[in-house]
Amino acid sequence: MTAGEPAQGMTVLVSGATGFVGSRLVPALSSAGHRVRAMTRHPDDYEGAGEPVFGDVGEPDSLTAALADVDVAVYLVHSLGEADFEQRDADAARAFGVAARDAGVRQLVYLGGLGEERDGLSAHLRSRRQVEELLAASGVPLTVLRAAIVVGAGGISWELTRQLVKNLPAMVVPRWASTRTQPIAIDDVVRYLAGVVGNEKAFGRTFELGGADRLTYTAMLQQAAEELHGRSLPILEVPVLTPRLSSYWIALVTDVDPTTARNLIDSMGNEVLQHDEGIRELVPGEPLGYRESVRRALGKSPQQD
Template identity: 55%
Template structure:
């Protein structure tokens, strides 16, 4: 199968492309700068913000993965909506048989954050071009270089005491990067022309305070969690987070603000229908953390002699 991966040079894309190649597929890795791409597959130029660039990238493809977002921009909902609509239209014109999209968990009936609401709106926009869309809604993906994971890991590593607002009690179901990729590859087995929305997560449902505490224990640190009854959604707290966390975590201000706002919403799997298509036991949170830490250690440059 000839497959295009939009977002091939991103956090999930860099893990997905090799898995697709290993599964025997021909993969086009779409990126704005194909000359800088150093992974497997065939690099192709394409930019979801430039619809004209998508035609050649999608030409002849059987399926396409859409792993793109604009969280690093203030106006990400508008940009993501326009990009999803353009990609869906281009995929339809190219005769693509299926789009696989990585979206976000969250009950649509809740007061979702702008980030989670945008993720779910993009599902429908991608489908407007007439191509069936398989959506995998996920919460935090735990893996080296993932933005949410980097926030968690750096907070624990750099602050001996953490002031945890009300979002610390929010429920989440983090998933390991390897398991996320396994689901993404597995849903290619769907051969009909229907649209599907699946919910995916790891083995553990946790509060954010639990996630922070368990990272602290795994790394042998002593981190004190101090609850403060100030919602992070309030303007003073959001502004403080958007200024302080980028300095601590290396994640840009707009992405931090979007992710922090989403921590007020429970992101838990309520429907495990995906197991009828891709059946395996996902790893627990501790194992996902250990894997991310091992990948981080391997990624470090060797010390000079």
């Protein structure tokens, strides 16, 4: 193996293996020739790729066996749906980092969130940064990938968008709808994650991820409506919808719970754009645009109009 190239045939633990990102990453890593452990609280019910192993970040003692003889551990755990998610996520990251260090893990990989700290990050994004710090404090070389909205079937942010567009003939949106973001397809996120696993050039580094387009949330809703219905959606922006009112409104229209919705909406006031494209030097390839990401999330082939 040439120095700096991704290693093959490594033992990789994926925490959150049954989640939105993890369930796609595990088969990608297996296809790349790695021995993958899929960490889950319910290994007996696991039907995906890799070897299911029991592990619960809320039970630190359970992590010892899960991390034994692991080369790389990918951390994809969060508690966004809980009212005390910041404390839960901090405790979990601290425990996981210590267990990884004690097990002799060579690299930790974490998927965090974009956002400039000088802009006053939301609680959700602050928590993501704190998790980065706690994982790095373990002393295990950490690779952080920061992304904005990840677009794909089953993702919370995408499901929120899809259900709003599907269920409403018109929409009233708050001021955050004019904030710019840089949505990225789940396919690209998985490609980047797989590309940094075992890659020594990624050790101890933070990379920003972004799709091909920079859009406001209003523009994202419009493009999603065009792909779903074949027409645009009347949208009126008003200044009076607070995050709390917005979360209740979303809970009425979608099946996203109010706590998760509130935490997501709080983050939508932060502009989240990619300013550093260094990831492309390590993992070549052009990212998808938002419209194509939406088409894939809807199960459309690239050729369909």
